[in-house]
Amino acid sequence: MRDIKRIVRDYIVENLLMGGQAEEVERATSFLTIGVLDSTGVVELVSFLEKTFDIKVLDQEMIPENLDSLANIERYINSKLS
Amino acid sequence: MLLHQSFLETSARVPRDVALICAARRYTYAELAQSVENLAAVLQGNGVREGDRVAIFLENGAEAVISLYAVLRIGAVFMLINPQTKTEKLAYTLADAGACCLISSQTLARVFVPALAQSAVIDTCVVVGGTIEAPLARLVGVLDFTAATESAASDVNVREPKLSDQDLAALIYTSGSTGEPKGVMLSHRNMMTAASSVISYLGLVAQDVTLAALPLSFGYGLYQVLMSFRLGACVVLEPSFAFPVKVLETMAAERVTVFPGVPTMFNQILSLDDPSRYDLSSLRVVTNAAAALTVEQIQRIRAQFPHAEFFSMYGLTECKRVSYLPPDQLDSRPASVGRGMPNQECWLVNEHDERLPNGSTGELVVRGDHVMRGYWGKPQATAERLRPGPLPGEQLLYTGDIFRTDADGYLYFVARKDDIIKSRGEKVSPTEVERALLALEGVSEAAVIGVPDPALGEAIKAYVVVQPGMRYREKQVIGHCQGGLENFMVPKFVEFVEALPKTPNGKIDKLKLRERNARVASSAATGE
Numbered sequence: 001m002r003d004i005k006r007i008v009r010d011y012i013v014e015n016l017l018m019g020g021q022a023e024e025v026e027r028a029t030s031f032l033t034i035g036v037l038d039s040t041g042v043v044e045l046v047s048f049l050e051k052t053f054d055i056k057v058l059d060q061e062m063i064p065e066n067l068d069s070l071a072n073i074e075r076y077i078n079s080k081l082s
Numbered sequence: 083m084l085l086h087q088s089f090l091e092t093s094a095r096v097p098r099d100v101a102l103i104c105a106a107r108r109y110t111y112a113e114l115a116q117s118v119e120n121l122a123a124v125l126q127g128n129g130v131r132e133g134d135r136v137a138i139f140l141e142n143g144a145e146a147v148i149s150l151y152a153v154l155r156i157g158a159v160f161m162l163i164n165p166q167t168k169t170e171k172l173a174y175t176l177a178d179a180g181a182c183c184l185i186s187s188q189t190l191a192r193v194f195v196p197a198l199a200q201s202a203v204i205d206t207c208v209v210v211g212g213t214i215e216a217p218l219a220r221l222v223g224v225l226d227f228t229a230a231t232e233s234a235a236s237d238v239n240v241r242e243p244k245l246s247d248q249d250l251a252a253l254i255y256t257s258g259s260t261g262e263p264k265g266v267m268l269s270h271r272n273m274m275t276a277a278s279s280v281i282s283y284l285g286l287v288a289q290d291v292t293l294a295a296l297p298l299s300f301g302y303g304l305y306q307v308l309m310s311f312r313l314g315a316c317v318v319l320e321p322s323f324a325f326p327v328k329v330l331e332t333m334a335a336e337r338v339t340v341f342p343g344v345p346t347m348f349n350q351i352l353s354l355d356d357p358s359r360y361d362l363s364s365l366r367v368v369t370n371a372a373a374a375l376t377v378e379q380i381q382r383i384r385a386q387f388p389h390a391e392f393f394s395m396y397g398l399t400e401c402k403r404v405s406y407l408p409p410d411q412l413d414s415r416p417a418s419v420g421r422g423m424p425n426q427e428c429w430l431v432n433e434h435d436e437r438l439p440n441g442s443t444g445e446l447v448v449r450g451d452h453v454m455r456g457y458w459g460k461p462q463a464t465a466e467r468l469r470p471g472p473l474p475g476e477q478l479l480y481t482g483d484i485f486r487t488d489a490d491g492y493l494y495f496v497a498r499k500d501d502i503i504k505s506r507g508e509k510v511s512p513t514e515v516e517r518a519l520l521a522l523e524g525v526s527e528a529a530v531i532g533v534p535d536p537a538l539g540e541a542i543k544a545y546v547v548v549q550p551g552m553r554y555r556e557k558q559v560i561g562h563c564q565g566g567l568e569n570f571m572v573p574k575f576v577e578f579v580e581a582l583p584k585t586p587n588g589k590i591d592k593l594k595l596r597e598r599n600a601r602v603a604s605s606a607a608t609g610e
Contacts, residue, residue, distance in 0.1 A: 014557065032324055033141070033189050035166055038569045039324045039346060039506075043353075059354045062327050 004053075004074045011048050012036060030068050042067065049073070055080045084270045085251045086154035088312040090115060096288075096314045102307075103318045103336060104144045111314070114148060116233065121152035121208075123236035125183065128206045128223045132157035132243045135179045135253060137204075139163045139172065139186040139194055141321045145210045145227060146298050147307055149185045154251055154270075157243025158183075161253045161265065164299040165190060166568045171263065173197040176204060179253055179265055179458060185227070188212040247271040253458050254301055256399045256509060265458030266399045276402035276452035277309050279424045283406055284340070284367055284393065288314040291364075292340040293333050295320040295347065300508075301399050302371050306342055326350040330360040337364040341390070344372045344507035348383050349537045363389050371395040371403075372507035373539030374495060377416040384412070394419050396495065400454045400467060401479050404428055404446065405493055418492040426450035428493075430485060443486040443496060448479040501592060503532030505540050508570040512592075515573065518566045519544055522559065524552030527582050529590045530573065533599050544573040545595055547581060554578070 005026075012031075013022045024034060031037040037045065045067060046057045055077070057066075066076035093101075097112035130136060136153045138160055140146040146162065153160040161179055163172060172194060176184065180203050186194045187210035195214055198204055198221070207214070210227040251273050253265035280286075292310050294317050296303030310317045318336050320329050323346075330351070333341065348370065351357050368383065368390045375383070375394070384392050392412060396419035397403035405428065407420035422428045429437050430444035438444045449471055456464035471478040482499040503510040512530040519528035527547035532540030544563075548554060556576040563572045583594035 014561065032322060035569075037324055038166070039322065039326075039350060041569070042324045043350070059327055059356060059359070063325055064328065067325070 004077050005070045007052065008045075008049070008073050009070060011052075012045070015044065015048075026070060028069055030064065032064065032068055037068070049077065053077050053081065083274055084154070084245060084247055085273050085308065086118075086151050088274070088308075089118075089151055090155075092311055092314045099314060100316050101311060102144055102147060103316065104142075107144070109144055111311075114144070114151075117144075117148045117231040118151040118155055119240060120233060120236065121148060121227075121231045122155035122240045123238060124225065124230040125152060125158070125206070125208075126156045126240055127236050127238065128183070128225070130156060130158050130183050130206065132245060133250065134158045134183070135161055135181040136183040136185065137161045137163055137176055137179070137181040139165060139167070139184060139190060140210065141165045141187070141189075142294070142298055142303070142319050143321065144319070145185075145187070147319070148231060149208075150252075150298075150304075150307075155240060155243075157245040157249065159250045159253060161255065162297075162299040162304060163255065164297050164568065166570075167193070168566060168568065169193050169196045169200075170566070171568075173200040175255055175263060175265075176201045178263070182206065183208070186210070187227075188214070245270075247274065250455065252304075254299075254304075254399050264460055264463055267455040267458050268402075269455055272452050272454060273308065273402070275425065275450065277305060277312060279426060279452065280305065280403055281309050281313065282424050283408075284369070286310075286313060286315065286340065286367070290315040290339045290367075291318060291336055292316070292342070293318045293320065293329065293336075293338045294342065295323040295329055296342060296344065296507075300372075301397070301402050302342060302344070302507075305402065306340075323347045323350060326354065330357065330362070333362055333365075334360045338362070339364055340367045340369075341365055341387075342369045342371070344370065345375050345379065345539050346506050346537060348375065348379060351386065352379070352382050357386060362387060365390040367391055367393065369393040369395055369406075371397055373504045374417075374419075376536070379536075380412070380416055396420075396493070398481055398483070400481070401448050401450070401452045403452070404448050404481070407492075411492070415488065415492050418488070418494050421487075421491045421493055426452065430487060431480075438487075440487045440491045441489050443484065445499060446481045446483050446485045446493070448481060449476075453477055453479040501531070503530070503540050503542055505532065505535075505538045505542055506570040507539065508568075510542060510571050515542060515544065515563065515567065515571050518563050518571075519546060519559070519573075521566065522554075522562045524549045524554070525559075527590075529582050529592060529595055531592055531595050531599065533575070533596075533603070535574070538574070541574040542571065543575040543577065543599060545577050545579050545582060547579055 028034050093111040093115035100108045101111045102109040138149045150160045183206040184204050185208040206223045208225045247270040251270045252268045255263045292306050294306040298304045391409040394407040396405045405420040427449040432444050468477040484496040485493045515530040516528045526549050529545045533543045535541035559576045583591040
C-alpha cells in the first residue's frame with residue numbers, strides 16, 4: 001500500500017509550503033490555520049490528489065474535513081479508493 | 083461622528099440582534115459591546131492611551147472585531163495585520179508604527195514571538211487561546227484575551243477618551259513602489275465618510291446579511307464590518323475562501339444578501355462543477371473590487387447570481403473607494419468602473435496637472451473627506467500623493483492610477499503609474515519580491531513583473547540571472563520565496579536569463595521585460 005501521508009507531505013513541502021517546515025505539515029491539525037494552504041493552494045492540492053491517486057474530487061468533497069490535514073487527506077483518499 | 087460611536091449606538095438600539103456569525107457561533111450586538119467595553123478597560127488599565135497604535139494580528143474572527151472596536155473605544159489607533167504576514171515584515175510594521183500593544187493568538191506565536199524579540203516598542207501583548215511560551219521578560223503585560231474580555235476583567239470603567247473625528251482611527255499598511263509598506267493614516271471622519279458613501283450607493287440596510295471572507299486587514303474586508311455595524315445588519319465572517327463549498331453552504335444557510343468578492347473568489351465559484359446546487363436566491367448585492375474582472379467573467383457571475391445586482395468598483399486604501407458602476411450601466415459599459423461615488427469629486431489630469439475633458443486619458447485625482455491624512459511617518463511619500471486642493475487646508479489625492487474616460491465621463495482603468503502588481507486582489511511591490519530573490523545564494527540579478535492571469539488578476543513573473551556555475555530549478559526559486567514572502571507575493575513563473583535589459587541610466591528596463599513576455603505569450607498562443 002502506498003504511503004499516502006508521505007506522498008502528500010512531500011508534495012506540500014515541495015510545492016505549497018508557505019514558509020513552514022515538514023514537521024509543521026505533519027503536526028498540523030489545520031493547514032489553513034498555520035498558513036500552509038490558501039485558496040490557490042487548495043485548488044493545486046486537489047488537482048495533485050486527482051492526478052496522483054486517479055480520483056475525482058467532487059465539489060461537495062472539497063471541505064476541510066477531507067483536505068485540511070494529512071490525517072484528513074489520508075482518510076479521505078482511502079475512502080475514495082475503497 | 084466617531085467610528086465606534088456608530089457601533090455603540092447600534093448596540094444600544096438593537097442589543098438582541100445578531101451582529102456577527104463566526105464558525106457557527108452567533109454574537110448579538112449586546113454581547114459584542116460588552117466584550118468591547120471589557121477589553122477597552124483592560125487595555126486602558128495597561129496604559130494604552132489616545133493616539134497609541136495597537137496592532138491586531140489575528141485571523142478573521144470575533145476576536146479581531148472586538149479588538150478593533152476596543153482600541154477605538156479608548157481613542158487609540160488600530161492596525162489590522164494580515165495573519166499571513168511573516169516575522170520580518172511584522173517586526174518592521176510594529177516598529178514603523180511604533181505600536182505599543184499587540185493582540186494576536188497562540189496559533190500565530192511562531193511568527194509574532196520572534197517579531198516581538200526584534201521590536202523594542204511593544205510593551206503589552208494580548209493573546210487569544212492561551213499564553214505564549216517564549217520568555218518575553220521585557221513585556222510589561224502578557225494578557226489572556228478571553229480573561230480580558232470577561233466582565234470581571236477590570237473593576238474600573240473606561241475613562242472617556244478625549245477625541246474628535248479628526249483623530250486617527252486606523253493605520254492600514256499598504257505596499258508602495260519603494261517596497262517599504264506604508265501606513266495609511268485614516269481618521270474617524272475619513273472612514274465614516276467612506277462608509278456613508280458606499281452604504282448609500284449599494285443601498286445597504288439593517289436587514290442585510292453580508293458574507294465577509296476577505297481579510298479584515300484589507301480595507302474591502304474591514305468595511306464590511308464597519309458598514310454593517312453602523313446599520314445594525316449582520317456579518318457572516320469567514321477566515322478565508324479556501325474551501326468555497328463550505329462558504330457557499332454557509333451563505334445558503336444564513337440567507338446571505340450581500341457578497342463582496344475579488345476575482346480569485348469568483349473564479350473559484352465559477353470553476354465548481356455545479357455551483358447552482360447552493361440556494362443563493364437571497365443574494366441581492368454582489369460586488370467586485372481590488373482587481374478587474376474580464377467582461378466575460380462578469381457575464382458568468384451575473385448568470386450565476388441572477389437575483390443579485392452586480393457592482394464593479396474601484397478604490398485604493400488611501401481613500402477606500404472612488405467609483406462604482408451603477409448596475410444599469412453594465413450592459414452598455416461592462417468594462418467601466420463608473421464615474422465616482424456620492425459625496426466626492428474625481429477627475430483626470432495630465433502631467434501638467436491640467437483637468438482633462440471627457441474622452442481623455444490621465445491620472446485620477448480624488449477630492450473628498452474620505453481622503454487619507456497621509457502615510458505614517460513618511461512626509462515625502464505623502465507629498466507625492468496629497469497635494470493642496472481648491473479650499474485652504476484641503477488635500478487632494480493623486481491616485482497614481484491612469485484611467486481613460488468615455489464621452490459621458492465613465493472611467494476605464496488603463497495602468498498603474500508605477501509598477502505595483504495586483505495579484506489575488508493584493509498589492510505586490512516588485513521591489514519586495516526582488517529583494518527576496520536576491521537573497522538567494524548565487525542570484526545576481528532579479529526583476530519582477532505582473533503578467534495577465536485570468537485567475538489571479540496578475541501573476542508574478544520573475545526574471546532571474548544566476549551566477550556562472552550555479553543552477554536552480556524554477557521550483558527551488560519559488561520555494562525560497564515561499565519561505566520569506568506572503569503567499570500572494572510568491573512568483574508563479576521564474577525565467578532564467580543571461581542578463582536583464584537595462585535603460586540608458588542603468589536601471590532594469592521593465593518595459594522590455596513586459597514586451598518579451600507578451601511576445602512569448604503570443605507565440606505560444608499562435609503555436610509558433
